Amino acid sequence: MDADAATDIERIRSASRRLVRELGFMEQTLAGTNLSPSAVHALIEIAEGRATTARDLSDLLRLEKSSVSRLLKKLIETGDVVETQDKDDFRVKRLTLTTNGCALFAAIAKSAQTRVGQAIAPLSEDIICTLIAGLEGYAEALERSRSDTMAPDQPGIAEGYRPTVLGRVVEMHAHYYSGLVGFGLPFETKVASELAEFMTRLDAPTNGIWHVASGGRISASIAIDGQDLDGDVAHLRWFIVDDTLRGTGIGKRLLDAAIAFCDAQGFSETHLWTFQGLETARALYERVGFQLAEENAGRQWGAEVIEQRFVRVGQRD
Amino acid sequence: MDADAATDIERIRSASRRLVRELGFMEQTLAGTNLSPSAVHALIEIAEGRATTARDLSDLLRLEKSSVSRLLKKLIETGDVVETQDKDDFRVKRLTLTTNGCALFAAIAKSAQTRVGQAIAPLSEDIICTLIAGLEGYAEALERSRSDTMAPDQPGIAEGYRPTVLGRVVEMHAHYYSGLVGFGLPFETKVASELAEFMTRLDAPTNGIWHVASGGRISASIAIDGQDLDGDVAHLRWFIVDDTLRGTGIGKRLLDAAIAFCDAQGFSETHLWTFQGLETARALYERVGFQLAEENAGRQWGAEVIEQRFVRVGQRD
DNA sequence: GAGAGATAGTTGTATCATACAACTATATGG
DNA sequence: CCATATAGTTGTATGATACAACTATCTCTC
Known part of the structure; x- marks a missing residue:
């Protein structure tokens, strides 16, 4: 990054901070109301037709759905919003x-119009156009950059190691399986030690790990261990997708990437x-050619489970 | 306001909301840290030398001093800031x-540089310049506008009625005197009824009221009642400055405005x-020519007080 | 048609930022 | 010396936010 680009970035950051302060976003109420910033934004989005459901608001305002539920409940209680x-x-x-x-929205609009109007009043038309642009x-630019980082259609799959991969894959497994079948510390310890051991062999050409980040942290993974079974048999391991990416098709894409690696x-x-x-996962496995080879019932880490082994015959080009 | 100006304002408002959301200001942590937005801003202001005291931070970040005290305490406890x-x-x-x-600041800077860098990467140099400008x-513009509204040197004194003037002047009196000498409801009731009665006579040319707003609400006032005493004697009443404007010289300026009105x-x-x-007030009165005319000790509204009447002889031009 | 998995929204709960108020220690000016 | 103001701290209350778990409903597959 040359000096000019660095200066540009610092100017943008500095102006952003000033803007945020002037716009009052470290204050508890906003826009001359006794509403929180989130409530004001919600009201505006509903008024202007961009949000008609709580889910819309959660997406637009980037708030957790329980927060949206509560702020809507308050707006309903004050008689500003109605739900059907x-x-x-x-x-x-x-x-x-x-x-x-509507009256409250109009008052907010008027107050903001006055505020913005006073701010730009001394400026020439040219400068106002530059400002708006x-x-x-x-x-x-920020929205597009974030969208590119998160869009499931984008090639968001990263291969290989990156800081936090190990910890996150362990965490996701512990979280998922404790919820599913009550696995606890012994399970998590084993996942951690086996994955850590595998990561020491990641440089071997027959081994690979792929992961996807969401919201700045790793939320899906898959790995191929080409060494821990006999001969030229690959072991598909640590395949997991957490809630944030569930249903986006990322599991399918991760599996496709791993299978392509195996075939190659x-x-x-x-x-x-x-x-x-785990029928969703099973459907994915069967779609790419895996078949149930054996089942073992047994008690693992304090839970009665039936383990299943699936096998896919390699397809040579 | 013509249609183009209205559209400009709406575009600015809309872009501001989007910016604020993209910059994460309705989230609890910021800039890839586990710090709150305020703490991140504080760290940056200290690092870049714009704030060296808690008071500086309170002004820059527009936070109440107790909030600054607590966020600094946390930064000190985590070993990021030291105070001497x-x-x-x-x-x-x-x-x-x-x-x-410094390391944390550098990490924040790096994270933000990456974020902003990625956002503006697809843009041409011209567009980046427009964006920065x-x-x-x-x-x-926002800073100047706010400064103009609040600067004590600026002609921030408004004359006459505006919505909330009566309520605020009553509130300020109740607040001040309950703290000073324990006056309660009877006092507040009397202030309210006398001021309300005076406001009905505000159109008389011999009556006037002046007030100053701070942070969007009225925080200082003075009035001249040219009718409630005999003949051509003016009564200076409801002179008060609340904490937000105390020490700014506004009291002096309000008194000067009232005295100029009397002389005119x-x-x-x-x-x-x-x-x-009330020695501060007394000093102000004596500076413009008031002299102690009489004192009455007595019990008023449940408190032992000594009332004093000051008189200023009119100065004809 | 039943069941599994996903989604929309709600509620329990905990954490933390913020402000109002009142306090202590120190500075200033009459 | 005393009154007032200021820098900063602490007690306290409020409310926004997220994590987790729940209910009700929808969709898809077998």
Whole structure:
């Protein structure tokens, strides 16, 4: 990065901080109301038709759904918002502003118009245009950059090691399996030690690990261990997708990447162990050619489970 | 406001909201740290030398001083900031970053540089310049606008009625005198009813009220009642400055405005009642020519007080 | 048609940032 | 010397936020 680019970035950061302070985002209420910043944003998004459900607001405002639920409940209690059950999907509640809510929205708009109007009043038309282009341009750039980082369609799969991969894969397994079948410390310890041992062999050409980040932390992974079974048999391990990426198709894409690796390496077979009942995963395995080879019932880490081994015969080009 | 100006303001507002969301200001931690937005801003301001005291941070970040005190305490506890007592003013604590704090600052800078760098990477140099000019221009416009609204040197004194004036003047009196001498409801009731009655006569040319707003609400006032005493004697009433403007010289300026009004009206005398002990106020009165005319000891609204009447002889041009 | 898995939204709970108020220690000016 | 102001701290209350677990509903597969 040359000196000019570094200076540009510092100027942007400095101006951003000043903007945020001037816009009052470390204060508890906003825009001349007694509403929190989130509530003001929510009201504006509902008023302007960009959000009609709590889910929309959660996405737009980047708040956890329980926070949105609570701020909506308050707006409903104050008589500013009304919710009605969707006719097609009874889970969904449609949000609209009441007369009172429209008045509040109008007051917020007026207050903000005054504030912004006073701020730009001394400026020439040219400078105002530059200002608007700058703000919109930067907002758009940030949004696009974030979208690119997170979009499931984007090639967000990274191969190999990166800091926190080991810890996160262990954490995701512990979290998932403790919820599923009550596995605890012995399970987590084993996952950690086996994965750590595997990571020491990651430089071997027959071994690979792939991961995906979401919201700045690793949220999905898969690995191929080409050494721990006999001969030219690959072992598919540590395949997991956490909630943030569940349902995005990332599991399928991770599996495809691992299988492509196996085929390229020329393994005669790929094996994996899973548990009976994980039907979503099983469907994925079967779609790429895995078949159930054996089942073992037994007690593992304090839980009665049926382990299943699937095998996929290698396909040479 | 014509249609183009209204559209400009709406585009600015919309872009501001998007920016704020992208910059993560409704989230609990910021910039890839486990620090709150305020703590991150504080660290940056200390690191870059713009803040060396808690008071500096309170001003820059627009936080209440107790919030600054607590966030600094946490940064000190984590070993990121160190405070030393000022040699000249033992009240003041000078703040510097530790080695650890410098490392944290560097990590924040690096994370933000990556983030901003990625956001602007696809943009041309021209667009980056526009973006920077826009951000800096708007931040500066907002800062100037706020400064103009609040600067004590600026003609921030407004004359006459505005919504909330009556309630605020009553509130300020109740707050101040309950703290000073324990006056309660009877006092507040009397202030309210007398001021309300006076406000009904505000259109008379011999009556006037002046007030100053701070942070969007009225924080100082003074009034001249040219009718409630005999003949051509003016009554200076409801002179009060609350904590937010105390020490800024506004009291002096309000008094000057009121006295100028009295002289312009040609009153033979101006009278005022105050309490013994209010030495700051007394100094102001004496500076513009008031002299102690009488004192009455007595019990008022449950408190033993000594009332004092000051008189200023009118000065004809 | 039943069951598994996913989704929309709610509630329990904990944490933490913020402000108001009142306090202590120190500085300043009359 | 005393009154007032200021820098900073602490007691206390409030409310926003997230994690987790729950209920109700929807969708898809067998």
